[in-house]
Amino acid sequence: MADLDALLEGPPFALDHAAKAALFATQMGERTRHHQAHCDAYARILQALDFDPAQDRANLADYPFLPARLFKLHDLKSIPDEMVRKQLTSSGTSSQRPSRIFLDADAASLQTKVLTRIVGDFIGKTRLPMLVIDAASTVKNRNVFSARAAGILGFSMFGRSPAYALDDDLQPDWPAIDAFIAALNGGPALLFGFTFVVFQHFIQALLQSGRQVDLSGGVLIHGGGWKKLADRAVNSPTFKSMLKDATGIERCHNYYGLVEQTGSIFMECESGHLHCSVFSDVVIRDADFQALPQGARGLVQLASLLPRSYPGHNLLTEDEGTVLGEDDCPCGRKGRYFQIHGRTAQAEIRGCSDAVSP
């Protein structure tokens, strides 16, 4: 993994189009061959797609991708069972089996390193006092990690001695919040939580309580999706302005990512764009799976250099997004930047086998 070591040495948003395209063209070839050799199911998929990975392709978009949903249907791994150190699961909906992602020791440590590099670029290297907008009980089970627990634990390394802002009923834990603010004494802080939890159980709860909370030196990082908030017509600007009203916080970064590609997340910059780091890239496709040009809306495909213990390096999501630009974001970061519009619409399928519930 010399290639990744070199990338971990350098800045995480430094590669421009030419360098990045060349990197992913060769690295995706290597990953495809790696998983073909180590995951029988993946090898059978390549066969069904009539894809021979012996030769590198010219572009990332030329490589086969798996639907992220496949990880909800099958256990896919490229390591022997005895090498599995950690298992990640997506939160999933109640009707579905969650995704199951298998990590060996290397994969787990690599996720941490990459996450550190990416997030450090936004909040600096100093470990700040940290307030987790969740309950401590969310992270209790140490062996099977929910995406929410994994996120909290992953981000906890950016903070010092994290405090939890919510009690087990997800109500504000006022003594904990007050103690955190008192110790802060107006200084900088890191807040982290899941978008919906932050909104409903923190921002709204604070506003309803009428209490004055001053966290104006803080920076909030949040992720996990907008679906529940979109249902309530809350978008990113509304979220930010309510956050400021409730806490005084002006620095707020949403992040986007898949549990299947934990580590190589996409952070929202000061201009409100989600950025690919040197570890990841994005392709937008239409329903025919043709790659679309910048500015077009379509299905989001995400590539990550990290997954080696399971074939999750190139995944088609069911989110719709648009690539907004490349190398020219006002924030100065190189690479593609994009926006997510939300889940693609469910189709109503006709037919007689799915009938009325009695």
Place this chain on the structure above:
Amino acid sequence: MPSPLEILAGAEPAQVRPLPPFAAQAVNFLADLSADLRAAPLARGMGDVQTFAFWCRRSNLTRMVQARPDAGQRLGRGLAFHVAPSNVPVNFAFTLGFGLLSGNANVVRLASRPSPQADVIIAALCRMMDKSEHAAIAARTALVRYDADSDWTAHFSAHCDVRVIWGGDDTVRAIRSHVLGPRAIDIAFPDRYSLCVMAAHAVVGLDEVGLTRLAEGFYNDTYLMDQNACSSPHLVVWQGDGATADKAAARFWPVLASLAQARYAVAPVQAVDKYTRLLSSAIEGQPIAATRRFGATLTVIGLKGLPAADLANLRGQSGLFWEVAAPDLTGLAPLVTRRFQTLTQFGLEAGALRDFVITQGLAGIDRIVPVGKALDMDLVWDGLDLVAQMSRIIDVRT
């Protein structure tokens, strides 16, 4: 009953004295309904509504009467209670038609999800029932909606003479948990599986017009219902040697693809569904020989041979098919389970196919129709003569 019963048309039948099959009241009612629907401006663009109206046009009803010389020795069972499926919008109208023609009073429960097709047909039914000449039918017919968790299913189940359940296996099981009266019977239409057999040499021999007509028929059998109707085929068996089968497939699929691309809108999520299905089959170890993909519209998974396990697992939706070449159908026989319903065919002799089903004693396949006729509903369905099922014989011996 605390939960309300919404009556969309007619009235809860108070008087359920049976009529003979094809009684003049019922035939006239359906024929007038047909004429009304064929003239209704709102129904004009609705292919499935027109299909129903065409089915119950007077000349077709006359044909049905003539095909049933024993109708005069029969009477309807009494009250028929129908549970219609949620996602075949016009099915409720067909099942009502079956109940009327077999001489029954009818309560038809519609799915809670409304549809423009149902609205159009219900409006026409209301217009018919308002006419004095149809008062008798109006008094013995009700189209209803009610909450799934209400007691109405139990109520109608206890009082009906025949219960007609359309829907998947789960629906059938759930409705059957409600007890019928001792003399009442169930007619259930659970999940079924259908396939298509085409003679490869016949497809190779088609001219362009014939090929397009065949593809249109296949399109109508499948895409019109998202390939999710019980009678829509999932598997195409090319009967012939490998080389001829290849030739036939290479001619047929591109024509189907271009037809479907012009007519069938695929949502991105359907494209992901199909792709996921393809990759899942590879993971599950299906003997995949080759895959044909025509954008989002059509995916065909070619098998090296018939799988040893249950064929009915080879399912697709929204334009995902399986294909296999077979020199003859004998290999198919042990794989046909009771789940199999329709065999659509092209280029074969229908009578020979029926002989095949009967002589081999197949557990399934109760319908053999030409490609293009898979969705055609009629009084014989799922292997059942519905008029016979829904009526009783007055057996006279001297």
